[in-house]
Amino acid sequence: MFNPLTIRQDFPIFTHNPQGDKLVYLDSAATSQKPQVVLDAITQYYQTTNANVHRGVHQLSDRSTQVWDESRATIAKFFDAHSDELIVTRNTTEAINGVAYGWGDHNLQAGDIILTSLMEHHSNIVCWQELAKRTGASVEYIGLTKDGRLDRTSLSAKLSLPKVKLLALSHVSNTLGTLNPIAEIIAEAHTLQSGIRVLVDAAQSAPHLPVSFAKLDADFLVFSGHKMLGPMGIGGVFVRSALLQSNEVRPWLFGGGMIAAVTTKGTTFTDEASERFTAGTPDVASAVGLAAACEYLSKLHMSDVGQHDLDLVLYALDKLSAVPQLTIIGPQDFSETEVDRVGSVAFTYNGVHAHDVAQVLDSVGVAVRSGHHCTMPLHEQFGWTASVRASFNVYNTTADIDALVAGLAKVRQVFNV
Ligand SMILES: Cc1ncc(COP(=O)(O)O)c(C=O)c1O
Structure with missing residues (x-):
C-alpha cells in the first residue's frame, strides 16, 4: 500500500535539515531528496x-x-x-x-x-x-x-x-x-x-x-x-x-x-x-x-508512484486554481481517459515577482522554485518574466500543498495584493 507518510520516514532530510520537520519540500523537479538506502x-x-x-x-x-x-x-x-x-x-x-x-x-x-x-x-x-x-x-x-x-x-x-x-x-x-x-x-x-x-x-x-x-x-x-x-x-x-x-x-x-x-x-x-x-x-x-x-522505486511500484503523482497534481490544480491572484501554467483541461500532466504545477502571481513569492513561501518553510526554470524560450513565448513552480515526489502529501496555499495567503498579506 503506497503511503507517502511512511515513505517520508525513509528520507533523513525531513528530520536532519536545519528547518527540521517543518520543511515542505516542493522542489523535486530541480532535485529529489534521497532515501536512507541510497546513502x-x-x-x-x-x-x-x-x-x-x-x-x-x-x-x-x-x-x-x-x-x-x-x-x-x-x-x-x-x-x-x-x-x-x-x-x-x-x-x-x-x-x-x-x-x-x-x-x-x-x-x-x-x-x-x-x-x-x-x-x-x-x-x-x-x-x-x-x-x-x-x-x-x-x-x-x-x-x-x-x-x-x-x-x-x-x-x-x-x-x-x-x-x-x-x-x-x-x-x-x-x-x-x-x-x-x-x-x-x-x-x-x-x-x-x-x-x-x-x-x-x-x-x-x-x-x-x-x-x-x-x-x-x-x-x-x-x-x-x-x-x-x-x-x-x-x-x-x-x-x-x-x-x-x-x-x-x-x-x-x-x-x-x-x-x-x-x-x-x-x-x-x-x-x-x-x-x-x-x-x-x-x-x-x-x-x-x-x-x-x-x-x-521499483519496490514502490512505478504505477503507484505515478498514481500518487497524479493525485498530487490534481489536488494542487484544484487548490491553486481557487487562489484568484494566480495564473496557472500548463494543461488544466483533461480528457476523461488521460491526464497529460506530470510532476509539477507552476504559476505566476499577478502583481508580485516570482522570486518575492518564493521568498515569502520560504519564510514559512515552503521550498519552491522561482525564475525561468531553464526554459527561457518558453517564458518568452508566453510573455512570463518568471514563474513559481511547486514540484512533487513520492514523499510529498496533500498537506504540503495545503501549506503552499497557506503560504500564498501570507504573500497576499505582505504585498497587499
Ligand atoms: C526536462 C529537463 N531536461 C534536462 C534537465 C537538465 O538536467 P541536469 O541539470 O540534471 O543535467 C532538466 C533539469 O531540470 C530537465 O528538467
Whole structure:
C-alpha cells in the first residue's frame, strides 16, 4: 500500500535539515531528496568495496568491477533496456552534449535540420544550437498551443521539412508539466522522415512514470539520477544498440579505459560498447547509489508512484486554481481517459515577482522554485518574466500543498495584493 507518510520516514532530510520537520519540500523537479538506502549503499561501497574498476587483478578491484556492472544492469533494467545500451554520464545535460558530439558531429552537415520544441529545458536547446554552429545545420522549434501542449500541426509540418535528421523532445516538460504523447510522436517521426533519429529527454518522466526504452523505439533516451532519488553526479543516455554496433555513435571522451591498443602512432577503441564510452575512472559509488534508488522505486511500484503523482497534481490544480491572484501554467483541461500532466504545477502571481513569492513561501518553510526554470524560450513565448513552480515526489502529501496555499495567503498579506 503506497503511503507517502511512511515513505517520508525513509528520507533523513525531513528530520536532519536545519528547518527540521517543518520543511515542505516542493522542489523535486530541480532535485529529489534521497532515501536512507541510497546513502547507505554509497557509504557501504566506500567502506567495503572501493577500488578502481577494470584495471586491477586484485580481488577488491574485481569486486568493485562486479558492483559497477551489476549497478549498470539494475539501472538499465529500471528503464527496460540492456546494460550495453547504457552510457553513464554525470547528468542529462552531459548526456545530451554526448549525443551532440558523439552522434551529431559525425552525422550532420550543412542544410540538415535539428528539431526541438519551445517547451524544452535549455539543455535540450543549447547543445543543438552549438551543434548547428559546428556543422552548418539549423535548429527548428515546434510551436505550442495556448494551453501548453505541443502543437501537433506545427510538429507534423516541421517533421515534413526536408533533411530533418534529429527530433529531440522532452517526455515531460519541467515547467508546464505537460506529458507529451511520446510513443505516438516517435511513430509519426519515423513515418514522416525516414532515417530520422529521436532523442527523448526523460529527466522529468523517469522519476514519476514507468519508462521503457525497449518499447519507445527511441534512438536516444537521457536522464538524471539525482531527480529520481539517486545521488547527484550520475545520469546517462540509452542508445539503440544498432547505432552503437554500426559506429553511427562514436565516443566523445577519450583516454584510459576505452581503448583496445595505444601506440605513439594512434589508438584503437575497444569493441565493448559499455567500455568504449567510459573514458577514465567512472563514478562507481554514484552508480551504486542510483541502482539502490532504482530498486527502491521499483519496490514502490512505478504505477503507484505515478498514481500518487497524479493525485498530487490534481489536488494542487484544484487548490491553486481557487487562489484568484494566480495564473496557472500548463494543461488544466483533461480528457476523461488521460491526464497529460506530470510532476509539477507552476504559476505566476499577478502583481508580485516570482522570486518575492518564493521568498515569502520560504519564510514559512515552503521550498519552491522561482525564475525561468531553464526554459527561457518558453517564458518568452508566453510573455512570463518568471514563474513559481511547486514540484512533487513520492514523499510529498496533500498537506504540503495545503501549506503552499497557506503560504500564498501570507504573500497576499505582505504585498497587499
Ligand atoms: C526536462 C529537463 N531536461 C534536462 C534537465 C537538465 O538536467 P541536469 O541539470 O540534471 O543535467 C532538466 C533539469 O531540470 C530537465 O528538467
